Amino acid sequence: MKQTVQTLQEKKLRGEKISMLTCYDYSTAKLMDSTGLDMLLVGDSLGNVILGYEDTISVTMEDMIHHTAAVARGAKQAMVVADMPFLSYQTSVYDAVVNAGRLMKEGRAGAVKLEGGQVVTEQIQAIVNASIPVVAHLGMTPQSVNTLGGFKVQGKSLEAARKLLADAKAVEEAGAFAVVLECVPEKLAALVTKTLSIPTIGIGAGAGCDGQVLVYQDMLGMFSDYQPKFVRKFADAGTLMRDAFLLYQQEVQNGNFPAKEHNFAISDDVMKQLEQEELQ
Numbered sequence: 652m653k654q655t656v657q658t659l660q661e662k663k664l665r666g667e668k669i670s671m672l673t674c675y676d677y678s679t680a681k682l683m684d685s686t687g688l689d690m691l692l693v694g695d696s697l698g699n700v701i702l703g704y705e706d707t708i709s710v711t712m713e714d715m716i717h718h719t720a721a722v723a724r725g726a727k728q729a730m731v732v733a734d735m736p737f738l739s740y741q742t743s744v745y746d747a748v749v750n751a752g753r754l755m756k757e758g759r760a761g762a763v764k765l766e767g768g769q770v771v772t773e774q775i776q777a778i779v780n781a782s783i784p785v786v787a788h789l790g791m792t793p794q795s796v797n798t799l800g801g802f803k804v805q806g807k808s809l810e811a812a813r814k815l816l817a818d819a820k821a822v823e824e825a826g827a828f829a830v831v832l833e834c835v836p837e838k839l840a841a842l843v844t845k846t847l848s849i850p851t852i853g854i855g856a857g858a859g860c861d862g863q864v865l866v867y868q869d870m871l872g873m874f875s876d877y878q879p880k881f882v883r884k885f886a887d888a889g890t891l892m893r894d895a896f897l898l899y900q901q902e903v904q905n906g907n908f909p910a911k912e913h914n915f916a917i918s919d920d921v922m923k924q925l926e927q928e929e930l931q
Contacts, residue, residue, distance in 0.1 A: 707793045
């Protein structure tokens with residue numbers, strides 16, 4: 652069944668957990684979609700794990716549209732959510748609606764995600780009024796890493812916790828149908844989840860959220876630059892891939908690949924005739 656805003660809301664009401672992973676390409680989208688995952692997030696984390704940037708700030712709208720369209724072509728059941736990159740919505744409400752519309756029209760996303768609380772409620776409301784579903788993102792917001800002073804847990808003090816809860820209420824009131832909570836203390840995330848009527852998706856925010864999301868390269872051991880505390884490695888695909896690449900390199904070098912079963916045949920008569928012609 653195709654996941655929609657309504658089906659995800661119903662999951663929260665029934666107490667069913669929502670599963671979400673990042674995805675950036677067609678082949679991976681097809682694999683993920685076949686498992687029954689609820690949501691695929693085309694995150695601006697592609698700047699780190701796909702494009703090799705040090706942060707997400709350098710990711711462009713063209714980057715996001717390109718990868719979102721690839722994922723959308725592979726996902727038939729999961730909802731595809733596309734991140735709005737840095738400065739695609741902060742500059743004005745007009746820019747926010749136009750760029751969200753591009754992710755829907757050109758990227759074929761099912762929803763967009765943007766970072767921030769009360770400061771972006773006007774943008775959220777305008778995007779929703781344009782009939783575009785919005786996922787909010789609170790807590791550790793990577794696009795604000797320079798003002799947050801690094802990748803740190805958010806909401807630990809009483810003042811910060813109050814602000815995060817107020818931001819969560821504000822984005823729900825503005826029309827967001829879900830909110831990602833990143834690097835938020837477990838008990839605070841559970842309180843936010845209990846307070847809101849919309850689903851919460853946690854990443855480093857504990858099991859009390861309505862759902863979970865991870866960067867798939869992290870949970871498969873494919874990204875080695877750094878590993879957040881909240882990541883669980885569900886498989887060591889990185890080692891498996893390295894071993895396969897090494898074996899391929901060795902087999903090519905020693906002449907064992909390609910073998911006879913990998914080759915295409917041609918008639919001996921044809922080859923004999925061709926060789927005779929070349930000798931003339």
